[in-house]
Amino acid sequence: MAEANRDVLQEHTADLVDKLHEKLTEESAFARLALDYDLDVEARRWYASTLSEIALLVGDEPLEYVKASASHHQSDSWLYVIVVLTKSMVITSAGAVEAESTSSDHGAVVAIARSALASLEVSAVRADPFEGSTWPGTINVLAKYSGHETGVVFTVKGAESADALIETLRGDLG
Numbered sequence: 001m002a003e004a005n006r007d008v009l010q011e012h013t014a015d016l017v018d019k020l021h022e023k024l025t026e027e028s029a030f031a032r033l034a035l036d037y038d039l040d041v042e043a044r045r046w047y048a049s050t051l052s053e054i055a056l057l058v059g060d061e062p063l064e065y066v067k068a069s070a071s072h073h074q075s076d077s078w079l080y081v082i083v084v085l086t087k088s089m090v091i092t093s094a095g096a097v098e099a100e101s102t103s104s105d106h107g108a109v110v111a112i113a114r115s116a117l118a119s120l121e122v123s124a125v126r127a128d129p130f131e132g133s134t135w136p137g138t139i140n141v142l143a144k145y146s147g148h149e150t151g152v153v154f155t156v157k158g159a160e161s162a163d164a165l166i167e168t169l170r171g172d173l174g
Contacts, residue, residue, distance in 0.1 A: 011094065016055040023066035024051075030068040033097060046106035052086055053109040059087035060152060067155055080107070088114055090145070090152055101147055112152070116145040117172040118131050125154070134151045143169055150173075 004132035026146045034047050065085035073079045084091040095107025121142040139162045144151040154169070156162045 001121065012060065013052075013055050016058060017051045019063065020051050020054060020058075020066060020084070022070040023063070027068050027070070029072075030070040030080060033070040033080060034068075036125050048093070050082065050106050052110060054082070054091055054093065057089065057091050057109065057111045058086055061088060065154060071153070081153075082125075083154060085114075085154070089115055090143070092152055099101065112145045112148060114149060114172045117143055117169065118146045119144045120166070120169055120173065122166070123149075141166060141169065 068082045070080040081094045089111045093109045141154045142151045
């Protein structure tokens, strides 16, 4: 019986890792980093480790928001940020990946209780009505959590996505 439960858990975790990978690699710069086969073997391990750690924290909670971004920092390194929102947690990971890394170090994966939300800031609205883009364009929402120095940035495109995210987070304010 215990072995059957372990098999179900392993299958669920593997499915969750696949789902996270699919959603995270929707952002093209992050996909280039996550799938960069020019990276040293050790350097590529960061991604598998990070996905596994996020999946373990998510457990069986449904995913409400999954986004990642990456930028080329120097000729041989990348900076990345991952944000995952579930019913009860915000899970983040941020770090740097070195192309010639000799270790598989990566940014810590941190879970924060959504109930710790202290403030929300709509920090950027980018839409140019003269260029034919629709309102509101891309919106960054900065969420600050009690006990955490840095905030978490949620990025959404379009009014419907922004409304849903802001309404969800507004509910976390109490």
